[in-house]
Amino acid sequence: MQRYVVGRLLLMIPTLLGxxxxxxxxxxxxxxxxxxxxxxxxxxxxxxxxxxxxRHQLGLDRPIPAQFADWMSxxxxxxxxxxxxxxxxxxxxxxxxxxxxLELAVxxxxxxxxxxxxxxxxxxxxxxxxxxxAIRIFSIGxxxxxxxxxxxxxILVLLTLFxxxxxxxxxxxxxDPVANLAQLIWPAIAVxxxxxxxxxxxxxxxxxxxxxxxxxxxxxxxxxxxxxVVVRHALRNSLLPVVTVISLEFAFLIGxxxxxxxxxxxxxxxxxxxxxxxxxxxTLIQALVLLMAAVFVFINFTVDMLYVVFDPRxxxx
Amino acid sequence: MTAGQRGQTAVxxxxxxxxxxxxxxVFGLVLAVVLSACTQQQQSAKTPAASVAGGExxxxxxxxxxxxxxxxxxFDAHRETSFALLHPAAPHYSTLYRFDPxxxxxxxxxxxxxxxxxxxxxxxxxxxxxxxxKFHDGALMxxxxxxxxxxxxxxxxxxxxxxxxxxxxxxxxxxxxDKSTVVFKLKYxxxxxxxxxxxxxxxxxxxxxxxxxxKWYEKNVDGTGPFTFVSYTKGSVWEGKKNPDYFxxxxxxLDGYKAVFIADSTAEVxxxxxxxxxxxxxxxxxxxxxxxxxxxxxxxxxxxxPWICVNYIVPNAKRKPxxxxxxxxxxxxxxxxxxxxxxxxxxxIVKDVGGLMRPKGPxxxxxxxxxxxxxxxxxxxxxxxxxxxxxKAAGQENLTFKLLNRNLSTPYEPIAVALxxxxxxxGINVTHDVKETTPYLADLASGNFDxxxxxxxxxxxxxxxxxxxxxxxxxxxxxxxxxGYDDAKLDGMIDAQARETDPExxxxxxxxxxxxxxxxxxxxxPAPWWFRIIPYLSKVRGWKVGSNxxxxxxxxxxxxxx
Numbered sequence: 001m002q003r004y005v006v007g008r009l010l011l012m013i014p015t016l017l018g019x020x021x022x023x024x025x026x027x028x029x030x031x032x033x034x035x036x037x038x039x040x041x042x043x044x045x046x047x048x049x050x051x052x053x054x055r056h057q058l059g060l061d062r063p064i065p066a067q068f069a070d071w072m073s074x075x076x077x078x079x080x081x082x083x084x085x086x087x088x089x090x091x092x093x094x095x096x097x098x099x100x101x102l103e104l105a106v107x108x109x110x111x112x113x114x115x116x117x118x119x120x121x122x123x124x125x126x127x128x129x130x131x132x133x134a135i136r137i138f139s140i141g142x143x144x145x146x147x148x149x150x151x152x153x154x155i156l157v158l159l160t161l162f163x164x165x166x167x168x169x170x171x172x173x174x175x176d177p178v179a180n181l182a183q184l185i186w187p188a189i190a191v192x193x194x195x196x197x198x199x200x201x202x203x204x205x206x207x208x209x210x211x212x213x214x215x216x217x218x219x220x221x222x223x224x225x226x227x228x229v230v231v232r233h234a235l236r237n238s239l240l241p242v243v244t245v246i247s248l249e250f251a252f253l254i255g256x257x258x259x260x261x262x263x264x265x266x267x268x269x270x271x272x273x274x275x276x277x278x279x280x281x282x283t284l285i286q287a288l289v290l291l292m293a294a295v296f297v298f299i300n301f302t303v304d305m306l307y308v309v310f311d312p313r314x315x316x317x
Numbered sequence: 318m319t320a321g322q323r324g325q326t327a328v329x330x331x332x333x334x335x336x337x338x339x340x341x342x343v344f345g346l347v348l349a350v351v352l353s354a355c356t357q358q359q360q361s362a363k364t365p366a367a368s369v370a371g372g373e374x375x376x377x378x379x380x381x382x383x384x385x386x387x388x389x390x391x392f393d394a395h396r397e398t399s400f401a402l403l404h405p406a407a408p409h410y411s412t413l414y415r416f417d418p419x420x421x422x423x424x425x426x427x428x429x430x431x432x433x434x435x436x437x438x439x440x441x442x443x444x445x446x447x448x449x450x451k452f453h454d455g456a457l458m459x460x461x462x463x464x465x466x467x468x469x470x471x472x473x474x475x476x477x478x479x480x481x482x483x484x485x486x487x488x489x490x491x492x493x494x495d496k497s498t499v500v501f502k503l504k505y506x507x508x509x510x511x512x513x514x515x516x517x518x519x520x521x522x523x524x525x526x527x528x529x530x531x532k533w534y535e536k537n538v539d540g541t542g543p544f545t546f547v548s549y550t551k552g553s554v555w556e557g558k559k560n561p562d563y564f565x566x567x568x569x570x571l572d573g574y575k576a577v578f579i580a581d582s583t584a585e586v587x588x589x590x591x592x593x594x595x596x597x598x599x600x601x602x603x604x605x606x607x608x609x610x611x612x613x614x615x616x617x618x619x620x621x622x623p624w625i626c627v628n629y630i631v632p633n634a635k636r637k638p639x640x641x642x643x644x645x646x647x648x649x650x651x652x653x654x655x656x657x658x659x660x661x662x663x664x665x666i667v668k669d670v671g672g673l674m675r676p677k678g679p680x681x682x683x684x685x686x687x688x689x690x691x692x693x694x695x696x697x698x699x700x701x702x703x704x705x706x707x708x709k710a711a712g713q714e715n716l717t718f719k720l721l722n723r724n725l726s727t728p729y730e731p732i733a734v735a736l737x738x739x740x741x742x743x744g745i746n747v748t749h750d751v752k753e754t755t756p757y758l759a760d761l762a763s764g765n766f767d768x769x770x771x772x773x774x775x776x777x778x779x780x781x782x783x784x785x786x787x788x789x790x791x792x793x794x795x796x797x798x799x800x801g802y803d804d805a806k807l808d809g810m811i812d813a814q815a816r817e818t819d820p821e822x823x824x825x826x827x828x829x830x831x832x833x834x835x836x837x838x839x840x841x842x843p844a845p846w847w848f849r850i851i852p853y854l855s856k857v858r859g860w861k862v863g864s865n866x867x868x869x870x871x872x873x874x875x876x877x878x879x
Contacts, residue, residue: 032755036762038390039398039480048796050478057476085390086551087535096551155587159612165591168577169554262581265588267552271580275388275552280755 008304012297019293020075023286024068033060034084034280058084071286080287085279090287093272100170101268104184104191105253111192112199113246117235119196120203120242125230127208135200142197148259151190155263158186168265187264191257195249202245206238213237239310244303251299255292375859379877381574384585384597388552388578391535394518395470396478400866403517404598405555405576407870408569409453410520410540413444413463413499414511418874421863422679424515428458428541428564430497433514439506439818444514446497450564452523453538453545460493465524467491467499469531477531483793484513484781506818509781517776517867543569543873553578570859570876582727589854592616595877596853599866600624602666602727609852618855620862623668624847625675626774628732629786631841634802635764639718643711645839646691648768650704651743653697657735658845665728668848672831673787675864676846678778682828691836704743718767719750723757732844733770761799771799771841776867780827784811786841787834800841807834 035054055061059070074081080090123135158164166186171179210216211234219229258270269288276284307314389402394410415427426432430445450458471488473479487507492500503510513519521541526533538546541564544557558573577594579585586605588594590612601609609617632639632648639645654670662668669676672687687693694700708714722733730751737747747768752760760766775782788794788811789803810833814826835842851862859874 030756032753032757032759034755036758037755050480050482051796053476054478087391088551093551096553152583159587159590163591165587165593168579168588168593263584265577265579265581265584267550272552275580278754279390 005305008301012294012301015297016290016293020072020286020290021068023289024071024282027280027282027285028064030280032280034058034282035060037280038085071283075290080290081283083276083281083284085276085281085284090284093284094269094287094291097267097269097272099172100184100266101254101257101270103173103180104187104257104266104268105250107184107188108192108195108253109246109250111188112195112249115192115196116199116246117203117242120200121207121230121235123200123204124207124211132204135204139197139200139204142193143201145194146259147187147190147194147257148263150193151187151260151263154186154190166264170267183264183266187257187260187266190264191253191260195246195253198249199242199246203238203242206241207234210234210238236310240307243306243310247299247303247306248296251292251296254295255288373858373878375570375874375876376878377570377876378572381571381596381857381872381875381877382594383574383576384579384588384594385555385576386578386580386582386585386597386599392538393532393535394520395466395473395522396480396535397518398480400599403867403870405549405557406538407517407520408542408544408557408574408872409538409546410542410871411450412515412517412519412521414515415517415871416515416863416868418859418861418869421861421869424511427515428463428521433511440503442501442503442510444499444501446499447564448497450541451562452541453560453562454523455562456523456525458521458523458541459496460499461496461524462521463499464491464493465527466519466522467501469522469527470519474531481513481516481518483785484509484516505816507781508815508818508823509779512777512779515777515868517870542871544571544574544871547573565873568873570874571872574872589613589852592854595857596851596860598851598870600666600849601852603663603850606850606852613854616854616856617852618857619850619852621851622849622862622864623675623677624666624774624849625678625776625778625783625865626847627671627675627772628667628729628844628847629771629773629799629841630736630844631761631769631771631800632839633764633766633768634800634840636767638711638713638716639767641711641713642837642839643707644713644716646836647704647707647711647713647743648740648745649692649835649839649842650700650707651745652692652736652739652844653700654693654845655695656697657739661728661731661735661845662848665731666847666850667728667732667845669846671843671846672828672835673783673843674780674827674831675778675783678864680778680780680824680827682831686828690832691839692842701743708743708745714744715746716744717746717748719748721757721760721766721769722749722751723770723772724751724753728847729770729772736770736844762796764799764801769799770844774865774867776865778864780811780823780830781815784814784827784830787811787830802838802840804838804840807838807840 033055035051035058039051059067071081082089083093086093119135123132126132155165167179167183170183173180216229216233219233255269255273257268258274261268261271273285273288276288385401385404387399387401389397389399389406391397392402392406394402394406411428413427413429414424417423417425428447428450430447434443446460446463452458468491469477470479471482471485471491473482487503487505487510489502489504494500522534523539526539543560543563545560547556547558549555555576556573559569559571563569577588579588582605585597586601586608589597589609606619630648632645634640658668658670670687670693672682672690674680688695692700708716720733720737723729733749737749740747761769761771773783773786786794786797787807788798789805789808790798790801791803792808807830810826810830814823814830817823817826834840849862849866856878857875858878859876861869863869
C-alpha cells in the first residue's frame with residue numbers, strides 16, 4: 001500500500017511537467033502578444049518604439065527555450081512569477097479568487113450530493129414507476145440546461161418579481177454569512193443542479209446494478225430489513241463510481257465556471273483564467289493551468305484512496 | 318409486511334424527510350429573497366424622492382457606485398491607454414488644465430491658477446500654479462511636481478513607457494523658475510498644445526515619489542484630486558473617499574465612490590436594473606438603453622452624444638489589388654453611409670456620418686461639403702454605379718477578399734455585416750474574417766489582411782490626434798497606419814495643419830486632407846461614427862456626457878439627489 005501511494009505521488013511529477021510544457025508551448029503558438037493588446041487594444045496611438053521597449057522589459061523578445069528554462073527553474077522553487085498584465089505576484093492574484101471559487105465549489109457539491117444520492121437511490125428502488133420517471137425527467141433537465149442559462153433565468157426572475165439581484169460584491173462567510181450566501185447561493189443552485197443531475201443518474205444506475213447482485217438477494221433471503229439492504233449493502237457498494245463523478249466535478253468547479261461567474265459577476269478563478277487568456281498573460285495562464293491540473297491530479301489520487309474505504313475488496317499492493 | 322415492503326416504507330419515510338428538508342430550503346431561500354427585497358424597499362423609502370428640477374442646489378453626501386467593464390493593467394495613466402484606468406482612478410488626480418464639467422468643449426484651469434501666458438512667437442508658454450494644492454500624503458504641490466510629471470511624459474527615461482510622448486513632439490524643454498511657475502519652450506508653434514495640457518491622462522505626480530522610484534505610480538496612488546484612495550480588490554471593486562484637503566473647498570459633493578468591475582454586459586445592465594450601481598460611464602447599446610427604460614421607467618435618465626471613436630475601413634495598400642486607388646475608391650463608393658448609419662443606430666453604438674473628424678465636432682465639414690467626397694454622397698445608387706465602373710476599369714469586376722475584423726459584437730460585427738452587404742451589391746464577394754483581439758491586432762500590425770476594420774478613440778476633437786494614423790506607414794505613422802502606404806505629400810499636409818495656429822485656416826487644411834486621403838487616394842476611410850448612450854439612475858446629478866469616455870471622470874461635480 002505504502003509503495004503504491006509513493007508511486008502514485010511520484011507519477012504526479014511527469015503529469016504536471018507535461019501539462020506545464022504543453023501550456024507553455026501552446027500559448028506561444030497563439031498569435032498576438034500582451035504588449036500589442038495593452039497599447040493598441042483600446043484604440044490608443046502608441047509609437048512602435050514603446051511596444052518594442054515593453055516587449056524587451058517583459059523578456060518576450062528572448063528565445064522561447066530560454067523563457068521556459070527560467071520559468072521552470074522558478075516553478076520548482078514554487079515561485080510562479082508575476083502577472084505580465086498587472087506586474088503583481090501570480091499567487092496574490094490567485095489567492096484573492098481562490099476563497100470564492102472554493103466556497104462555490106463546496107456549496108454546489110453539498111447541494112448536489114444532498115439531491116443526487118437520495119433521489120438516485122429512490123429512482124433505483126422504484127425503477128420504472130412514476131417516481132423513477134419524475135426523477136429521471138428532473139435529472140435530464142439538469143443535464144440539458146446549461147448552468148449559466150439557469151443562472152440568467154434566476155436573475156431575470158429575481159429582478160422581475162422582487163426588483164432584487166444577488167449582491168455585486170463578495171463578502172467572506174465569516175464577515176457576514178447572510179451577505180455571503182445571498183450572493184453565492186444562486187450560482188451554487190445553478191451549478192449544483194447540473195452537478196446533481198450527473199451524480200443522480202450515476203447513483204441510480206450504480207444502485208440498480210448492485211441491487212441485482214447475488215449478495216443482495218442473499219441478504220433479502222436472510223430477512224434483512226430492506227432499508228438496511230439498500231443503505232448498508234447496496235448504496236455503500238454503489239458509491240465508487242458516484243464518488244469518482246462527484247470528485248471530478250468538484251475539481252472542474254474550481255476553475256471551470258467561467259460563464260456562470262460572468263453571469264453572476266463572481267470574482268473567481270474561471271474568470272481570472274479567461275481574462276488571462278484574453279490578455280495573453282502567459283505567466284498567469286501557466287500558473288492557473290498548472291494549479292488546476294494539480295487539483296485534478298490530487299483529487300484523482302484522493303479518490304483512489306477513498307476506494308479502499310468504500311470497498312474493502314479493493315487493496316493496493 | 319415483507320422485509321422488502323418494510324424497506325421501501327423506510328426509504329419513502331427517509332425521502333419524505335428529504336423532501337421536507339428540501340421544502341424547508343426552498344422556503345428559506347424565498348424568505349431570504351423577500352427579506353432582501355423588503356430591506357431594499359425600506360432603504361428606498363427612507364430616502365427623499367429625487368428632484369429633477371433644473372438649477373438644483375447640489376447636496377453633499379452619499380456614495381456613488383458605478384460600473385467599469387474592464388480593469389486597469391497598472392495605475393499609471395502616463396503609460397496606460399485604457400478608460401479602465403481613468404474611470405476608477407481619475408478621481409484621485411488633478412491635471413494642469415481640464416475640460417469644464419459644465420461645458421466640455423471649454424478648457425479651464427485645474428491646478429493651474431490661470432490660462433497660460435503665451436509669448437508673441439507662440440513658443441513660450443508660462444503657467445502659474447495654484448499654491449493651495451496638496452497631495453493626499455499631505456505634501457504641498459509645487460512646480461517641481463509639474464516639472465517631474467511632464468518630464469516623465471515628454472522625455473521618459475530609459476525603461477519608462479510614456480504612451481503619449483509623441484503628442485508633445487513640439488516641446489523643446491520645460492523649466493520651473495519658481496515654486497509656482499512652469500514654462501514650456503516649444504520648437505515651433507503647436508496648435509494642439511493647449512488641448513494636450515488638458516489631457517485627462519496627464520495626472521500630476523509627486524516629484525519626490527518619482528525621484529524615489531520612477532515606476533512608483535504603476536502600483537501606488539497619491540494624487541491631488543478630489544478623492545483619496547481607499548482600496549482596490551482585483552476583479553471586484555475600487556473605492557475612494559472624499560479628500561477633506563481638496564483645493565476647491567466646497568468639493569467634492571460625494572462622500573465617496575465605488576467602481577465595480579463587471580465584464581459581462583448583461584450583468585452590467587442588471588447591476589443598474591437592481592439599483593446596485595447607478596451608472597456606467599462608457600456607454601450602452603440602444604437595446605440595453607431601451608431595456609433599462611422599460612425596467613426603470615421612473616428612475617432612469619439618459620444622455621447621448623456623438624463619440625470621438627470610429628472604425629476605419631483599411632484596404633491593405635501593400636497587397637494587390639488594393640495598391641490600385643481605383644479599387645480602394647470603389648470600396649468606399651459602394652458604401653451608402655447615410656443608410657447604414659441610420660440602420661445601425663437602431664442596433665449598435667454607431668450613428669452619424671462623418672469624415673476623419675467627428676461629425677458635428679469643431680473640425681467637421683458641413684454635410685454639403687462632405688457629400689462631395691467619394692462614398693459620402695446621399696445618392697447611394699449613383700455611387701454604386703461609379704464603384705462598378707471603377708472596378709471594371711481596374712479589371713476587378715469579380716473582386717473577392719477577406720475583411721479582417723475583431724470579435725466584438727459592439728459595434729465591430731454589425732458594422733462589418735453592413736459593409737459586406739453594401740459591397741455585395743456591387744458584385745464584390747467578401748468573407749468576414751473574425752478574430753479574437755490579439756490575433757486581430759497581430760494581423761493588423763503585420764499587414765496580414767486584405768481589408769481590415771481598424772479603430773480609433775481619442776479624448777478630444779483634435780486633428781493631430783485623429784490624423785496620426787494617416788502619416789506614412791514607414792515614418793511617423795509607423796505602428797499606427799495599418800494601410801501600409803507611404804505618401805510624402807500627405808505627411809506634409811498633416812504637418813502643415815499641426816503648425817497652423819489660425820483656426821479657420823487650420824480647418825481648411827484639415828478638410829483638404831480629408832478630400833485627399835479619403836477621396837483622391839482613398840487610403841482609408843471611416844464607417845459611421847460611434848454614438849455614446851448613457852442610461853443611468855436619475856439620482857446622479859452634476860455629470861454631463863461628453864464626446865469621449867476619457868474626460869470629466871474625476872467626479873468633482875457629481876452629487877446624488879437622494
